[in-house]
Amino acid sequence: xxxxxTARMIKDKVFRATxxxxxxxxxxxxxxxLYFITRNGIAVINWEFLSQLPRPIGEDGGGVFNAIVGTAxxxxxxxxxxxxxxxxxxxxxxxxxxxxIAHIVRLCVVVLQGTPSIVIGIVAxxxxxxxxxxxxxxxxxxxxxxxxxxxxxxxxxxxxxxxPYHLKEASLALGVxxxxxxxxxxxxxxxxxxxxxxxxxxxxxTGETAPLLFTAFGNQFMNxxxxxxxxxxxxxxxYYAMSPYPEWHAFAWGASFMLVAVVLGFNLIARxxxxxxxxQF
Amino acid sequence: xTEMCSVNGIGxxxxxxxxxxxxxxxxxxxxxxxxxxxxxLLLAAVFVVVLLLAILATLVAASIPAIKxxxxxxxxxxxxxxxxxxxxxxxxxxxxxxxSFLATLICIPFSIAISIFLGEYFKEGVFSAFLRSSVEVxxxxxxxxYGLWGLFxxxxxxxxxxxxxxxxxxxxGLLTSALILAIMIIPFSASIxxxxxxxxPGDLKEAAFSLGATRFEVIRNVIIPYAxxxxxxxxxxxxxxxIGExxxxxxxxxxxxxxxxxxxxxxxxxxxxIANEFAEATGITAASLIYVALVLFLVTTxxxxxxxxxxxxxxLEASKEVT
Numbered sequence: 227x228x229x230x231x232t233a234r235m236i237k238d239k240v241f242r243a244t245x246x247x248x249x250x251x252x253x254x255x256x257x258x259x260l261y262f263i264t265r266n267g268i269a270v271i272n273w274e275f276l277s278q279l280p281r282p283i284g285e286d287g288g289g290v291f292n293a294i295v296g297t298a299x300x301x302x303x304x305x306x307x308x309x310x311x312x313x314x315x316x317x318x319x320x321x322x323x324x325x326x327i328a329h330i331v332r333l334c335v336v337v338l339q340g341t342p343s344i345v346i347g348i349v350a351x352x353x354x355x356x357x358x359x360x361x362x363x364x365x366x367x368x369x370x371x372x373x374x375x376x377x378x379x380x381x382x383x384x385x386x387x388x389x390p391y392h393l394k395e396a397s398l399a400l401g402v403x404x405x406x407x408x409x410x411x412x413x414x415x416x417x418x419x420x421x422x423x424x425x426x427x428x429x430x431x432t433g434e435t436a437p438l439l440f441t442a443f444g445n446q447f448m449n450x451x452x453x454x455x456x457x458x459x460x461x462x463x464x465y466y467a468m469s470p471y472p473e474w475h476a477f478a479w480g481a482s483f484m485l486v487a488v489v490l491g492f493n494l495i496a497r498x499x500x501x502x503x504x505x506q507f
Numbered sequence: 508x509t510e511m512c513s514v515n516g517i518g519x520x521x522x523x524x525x526x527x528x529x530x531x532x533x534x535x536x537x538x539x540x541x542x543x544x545x546x547x548l549l550l551a552a553v554f555v556v557v558l559l560l561a562i563l564a565t566l567v568a569a570s571i572p573a574i575k576x577x578x579x580x581x582x583x584x585x586x587x588x589x590x591x592x593x594x595x596x597x598x599x600x601x602x603x604x605x606x607s608f609l610a611t612l613i614c615i616p617f618s619i620a621i622s623i624f625l626g627e628y629f630k631e632g633v634f635s636a637f638l639r640s641s642v643e644v645x646x647x648x649x650x651x652x653y654g655l656w657g658l659f660x661x662x663x664x665x666x667x668x669x670x671x672x673x674x675x676x677x678x679x680g681l682l683t684s685a686l687i688l689a690i691m692i693i694p695f696s697a698s699i700x701x702x703x704x705x706x707x708p709g710d711l712k713e714a715a716f717s718l719g720a721t722r723f724e725v726i727r728n729v730i731i732p733y734a735x736x737x738x739x740x741x742x743x744x745x746x747x748x749x750i751g752e753x754x755x756x757x758x759x760x761x762x763x764x765x766x767x768x769x770x771x772x773x774x775x776x777x778x779x780x781i782a783n784e785f786a787e788a789t790g791i792t793a794a795s796l797i798y799v800a801l802v803l804f805l806v807t808t809x810x811x812x813x814x815x816x817x818x819x820x821x822x823l824e825a826s827k828e829v830t
Contacts, residue, residue: 238721245628249638250619252697255690256645259656321548331552331811334559340744340811341562342751344778345804348797349562350567372562375555383609393527403545406666431745433649436753436778440786467655467758475659482652493647 258487267483280446280462283471290481292448296363296457297432298443303367304431308374309424315375316382316420317408323387337374339461346372347437355441363449363456366442369436370434374427383424385416418499425496429489435460437473458487544753553715563804568671570798572791581798587780589765589788594795598766602774605767607749608755610662610688611742618693618745622700627726630705648695654758657687662759669771670811679761680773687755692745699744699818703737704730706825740817751803753778777803 275288275335281288315331319448322328350369354360397407413420438444443463459481466478577584577594584595629635665686666678707730710718715725731738741791762783775783777799785796 232722235722238723240513240629241723241726245620245623248617249624252617252621252693253638253641257639258660259652260644262656263652266774299711303681311551311554312550315555318548318552327549327552331555334556336811336815337559337808338555340751340807342753342803344751344753344781345566345807346562346802347783348800349565351785352565352797362715372558375558380554384549403538403541405541408544417778429647433647433651435649435651436782439782443786460649463651463655463756464754467651467658482655486652487650489647489649490644493643 232351234367263479263483263486266476266479270480271483275477275480279448280477283469283474285438288477290457290459290462290477290484292445293457293459293462293481294484296442296445297459299363299452299456300366300370300458301428301432302436303363304370304374305424305428307367307371308378308427312375312378312424312427313413313420314438316379316381317413319379319383320386321408323383332345335376335379338372339380343369343373343434343436344439347440350437351440358453358481359455361441361443361455363442363452363454366438366456366458369437369441373431373437376431377427378420378423381426382416382420386412389416416447419503422500424494425492425499427497429492429496433460433485433489433493439464459488510638566637566797566801566804570636570794570801573794573798576791577670577795577798581795587626589784591791592791594791594798596795596799598764599775599777599780599799600802601766603750603778604682605774605777606684606688606760607768609682609685609770610692610749611746613685613689614693614696614745615690615742615806618696618700618742621693621697622704622738624725625697626701626704627722627730627738644693645690646698650691650752650754651689652658653687654755657759661686665771670673674769674771677761677771677773679759680771681760681767681818682770682788684756684760684774684776687759688749688752691752691755692748695748696741696745699741700734703734703741703821706737706822708825709735711734731811734821736817737821740814740821743810744814746806747814750810751778751807753782757782794811 274287276289276294277291278287278289279292280290315335319331321329328401345487346369348422350365350372354365354368383419393415394407394412398404438458438461442458444461445455445457449456463478463481463485466474466481469475537621573581573594581594581596582600583597584593585597586595587598588594602785621638625635625639652728661683662678665680665683666676669676669678705712711729712725715729720728756776757779760775760779762774762775764775764780767774781796781803782801785793788796
């Protein structure tokens, strides 16, 4: 009897140890990735790297200024395209949560969220690049905004659903029209959740490369024209990583460091927003 | 155009419904701005549906030349030759299947360990906060950086292993891609696993504990059976991710359009062949690549719908049991 109990206790301990070991072991890649990025990345980053254009191989120096600007332009473009639509659809889903259309829309959001980024890249190519016969910043923005959309819709819907019903009732009881209740009472109360969703979606698209391969394409030079190809940090990393030159590999690490900093920055701000502006009921 | 008409039809109906509910709540005035508001909401929602249908329609329309030329033989044709204009997608189907299933297999023990760790052993505390935020950071790192890291750390290691085993030392190939994919999908399935494990009702666990069960027995006989379908759905969703993942795989798979014969062989997945070839493709080659994209889209859609449906059902059952 006692042996039996001991055996069970031992089994319990062994299992616990295995779980802890496996969980810790899976952190190993993260530590290695962060270590590689910081070690190789910081060595390259200086003012020149941030402020200069790429130079052809063989010439020393140069930087990724155009990629930084390009990424910023792409982020702004896709935000403009997706945020209004995302929030409006989110409001619809939270207001009509049991309707037939809402179910269909929700299914579509799930499918959109799971659509591989490369497929979205092809679609943006067919919609924007092929008719205009040129890779362009606009097409990149379209592709990225399609990727942002489901995240924003979901965040808006989830946030607004958490709003207590008496908030809406109080506003309606005061004679505030329905649409003003939504826009001036419910939406501002849930702004922290929506902002968090937007920031998370930005974090998602900032690092996306696959949809940009045939849309924004990449550009060695500075470009402000939205109808011309534009560079971006993830594309530059890909381009440099696949090249055979060690100098460019170093640049890829530098750009990676910046990209990770931006993405993690978005994540951190999102968390800060969620924590700071949390409305208590 | 017909699509737009039907959209408006639904719109009017819906607004009528809304006026009824508005009547019931607080007011029975229905001014124009109210109507407009409802219309805008509906339009945005319908736009999402139209967007998805348009994506599907575009893919189908653009791949019609390839569908006409190859039909279903596309799926078992083994040659992919742009010069001869002969396209069969079997090598990529095989590449995608092997890498994603292998990655899922590697990912399962780790993600279940993390879910149990966070959902049962260490629900709170510094240790769990550290692990949870690490998982989040891991999930946030862009795919292209995984690829870069794989090129400079994983590839030399794999090359050394291949030399040791006496196979051709490519360094890149199916196994390397599967490894990087596994690392990328662990956070995803782990977070879903954690969620379903925390959904297990406390009284079930307490009942088992009060009968003298050890922690391990509770986990094996109560928690895992209860959370099983949710965990499986999480794994299914991460499989969907692995199937569609592009950049890291493109950088590590070796870009070879032949049927792989071994686990170390360079190959191509559906996503990576598009990434590698689409920018230079024209005519029937482009159509064939879009055909591949269409298949990829349909496969991930099915996987996602099934996975999401199962998870929703699990959450629904759990909420019923609590009340």
